[in-house]
Amino acid sequence: MNKLTVSPSPHVHSGDSVKKNMYGVIIALMPALLASLWFFGVGALVVTLTSVAACLLFEFLIQKYLLNRAPSILDGSAIITGLLLAFNLPSNLPIALIIIGAAVSIGIGKMAFGGLGNNPFNPALVGRVFLLISFPVQMTSWPLPIASRMSYVDALTGATPLAVLKEGVKSGQSMAELTEKIPSSINLFLGNMGGSLGEVAAIALIIGLAYMLIRRIITWHIPVSVIATVLIFTGILHLVDPQQYVSPLFHLLTGGLLLGAIFMATDYVTSPMSHPGMIVFGVGIGVITVLIRVFGAYPEGVSFAILIMNAFTPLINKYIKPKAFGEVAKPVKA
Amino acid sequence: MLKTFSIGGIHPAENKLSAQNPIATLDLPAQAIVMLAQHIGAPAEPVVQKGDIVKTGQLIAKASGFVSANIHAPVSGTIEKIDDVADASGYKRKAIFIKTDGDEWLETIDRTPDLKKEISLSPAEIIQRIADAGIVGMGGATFPTHIKLAPPPGKKCDILIINGVECEPYLTADHRVMLEKGDEIMVGIAILMKALSVNKAIIGIENNKPDAIAHLNKMAQAYQGISIMPLKVQYPQGGEKQLIDACIGRQVPSGKLPIEVGAVVQNIGTALAIYEAVQKNKPLIERVITVTGKSVSTPGNYLARIGTPMLSLIEASGGLPVDTGKIIGGGPMMGKALTSIDIPVTKGSSGLLIMPDREATRQPMQNCIRCAKCVSACPMGLEPYLLMVLSQKGIWDRAEEEKVMDCIECGSCSFTCPSQRPLLDHIRLGKNKVGQIMRSRTK
Ligand code: SF4
Ligand code: SF4
Secondary structure: OOOOOOOOOOOOOOOOOHHHHHHHHHHHHHHHHHHHHHHHHHHHHHHHHHHHHHHHHHHHHHHHHHOOOOOOHHHOHHHHHHHHHHHOOOOOOOHHHHHHHHHHHHHHHHHHHOOOOOOOOOHHHHHHHHHHHHOHHHHOOEEOOOOOOOOOOOOOEEOOHHHHHHHHHHOOOOHHHHHHHOOOHHHHHHOOOOOOOOOOOHHHHHHHHHHHHHOOOOOOHHHHHHHHHHHHHHHHHHHHOOOOOOOHHHHHHOOOHHHHHHHHOOOOOOOOOOHHHHHHHHHHHHHHHHHHHHHOOOOOOHHHHHHHHHHHHHHHHHHOOOOOOOOOOOOOOO | OOEOOOOOOEOOOOOOOOOOOOEEEOOOOOEEEEEOOOOOOOOOEEOOOOOOEEOEOOEEEEOOOOOOOOEEOOOOEEEEEEEEEEOOOOOEEEEEEEEEOOOOEOOOOOOOOOOOOOOOOOHHHHHHHHHHOOOEOOOOOOOEHHHHOOOOOOOOOOEEEEEOOOOOOOOOHHHHHHHHOHHHHHHHHHHHHHHHOOOOEEEEEEOOOHHHHHHHHHHHOOOOOEEEEEEOOOEOOOOHHHHHHHHHOOOOOOOOOHHHHOEEEEEHHHHHHHHHHHHHOOOOOEEEEEEEOOOOOOOEEEEEEOOOEHHHHHHHOOOOOOOEEEEEEOOOOOOEEOOOOOOEOOOOOOEEEEEEHHHHOOOOOOOOOOOOHHHHHOOOOOOHHHHHHHHHHOOHHHHHHOOHHHOOOOOHHHHHOOOOOOHHHHHHHHHHHHHHHHHHHHO
16 A cells, blocks of 8 residues: 555645636636727737737746746736736837836836735736826827727827816816717727727626636625726716716726726735725725826826725735624524 | 525535445444544543453443543453554554454343334433433534533523534435434434423535435424424535524624524434433444545445444445545545554544545645635635734734634635645644643633
């Protein structure tokens, strides 16, 4: 007989792995990727490939030469960062800028803190915000969907619906006039609007969410609390003054809210650990997003909102605990 | 909607390979090795000496101290020696060795198969009889049963809950007992109800055992106050606190016993042993045990005398498979890996699980990716990833604040972790340490 293995319980494992979860997220991103190829064609392809390849390369180089560790680029996390970064970029962004974004995402956003599991901020968002602040012009020129399928940097551009709205409200146009200028709800839902690669097709993002929930890659707490908060907050504003404030549905379907709520805010490493903590985190993101959109300087605020709440995650983890067993004992007559 | 407990939980592959195999009676062992510590608490004290002749059912070791249990001869024969034997973990423990010479039972034990329904003893007499018979919790906890039946002053029990959940994968002993000993269980429960003076008992059974649910439902009609509660399959529903929550929606507060919410929990196997002790005067000298595993040729359920070598059980199931990599006493979630198969059956042996080599070792662990899956899985609402870090770093006061002592060691966290982190290994160490600190404080 062989020697018996003696180890502590449990003696079985679920078979779940880091890879399974990471590749699960990648699969969940595929519908949105297909939608972006449909709307933005060549540009989407170039941006996505560049971003993913650059993220993998930087991860490899940093792990191998700076940290002297065995590279683990195939665990899927760098691919996710690459995809999410691409999804947050316009489809006509020059290759050089994409590479800078990838370098910031992986180098500063992730590896500077010790790699997967240790980074406080969502790496893709760090790259994105860096680009937005450094290259505001390139980062806010949005190719027109479908019309610019066959072109890359020379694509025809326009503004995002949120930007149109923000400008319009500022210059005193009425909501009725503005509604003419922005795409209809059904077009917003399908993704037929100007915007970054991955943010446009609501339906594709929702399919991705359903997939991740069914596979239990994430729980509902963060996406639902972000979305519900934005709907309720903008719904109240809209009810108070429909001339000034656009409908909640518009907020839901534009400006990367769904992309952020479903894929960026749910990043394992940078979101809270307990279910109540996740809800506080999600509500925080929702509130900050609306505040920036409605009252702030930028037309869209999801990225900033998530980064701000990322900074609060350690605090949330410290003070907001899971519901402990026996804490809410129902009264018993003995 | 089927009920279950309210926080966390997992669903490991059930693998109930031996569920359809009726209980078979195992041959008497040529030598019975009866451990003196088969229960939680102080080891029993021998009352026999080398050379004594004993009958089956005769007292051979007496409970010593408040938390302890009597031990009886499982076979008739001669006491060979009282000596050390390695227990499941490989530690030396005292045991009484009996050389079997037939199977001559004490005359006071009623060995007829007739069902005896009439309960003539008073509650105090019942509890005394249970203590005399050396009955302990047979689900694996092995806490002396008579102590659980005497609530501390000021506490009152209003409901009895019977654990027929058998939530550990692979194990089927309780399942078979429910199917084959339904009447005896019902009388056993009636006895417990009388001892506790409650008029309500609930048998919780997961609905992966529909035959047991149907069978006991039918039997229960003839008994006042006993009902069956089918439960959604969810591990660790057999944990006392989880089972009470699932069946009656009461949550036992942190650090407290079930009696705090008016409940007492007993296992199916214990109910059967209680019937036999009280109605037939038969002490606890045998039990049903599952022998199973994916490579085992005929997984089965056996009625085996205490002290039978595990090897006889394995032989009865077709011998030790060639690819054996690990042998577990109990189920795969909470059972103990055995250092050798030269150990005897004890009162707490619910199963013997033989795992093939390929499943015996763990995968290498990776960084925590903070996925929170361990937090979602924990049935006590703890944060296993955090408890592991605190235990590793030895930050005991924080571990205590984070309720490390609430951990029921169910293993759901380690089972779930995609990074294969050995969460429970570290939490267990933390629990031991914090437990020591807390005890030294009260001294
Ligand atoms: S072993 Fe302890 S910490 Fe882990 S899931 Fe079970 S109760 Fe929670
Ligand atoms: S399940 Fe594992 S990887 Fe996930 S948070 Fe818990 S310890 Fe970390």
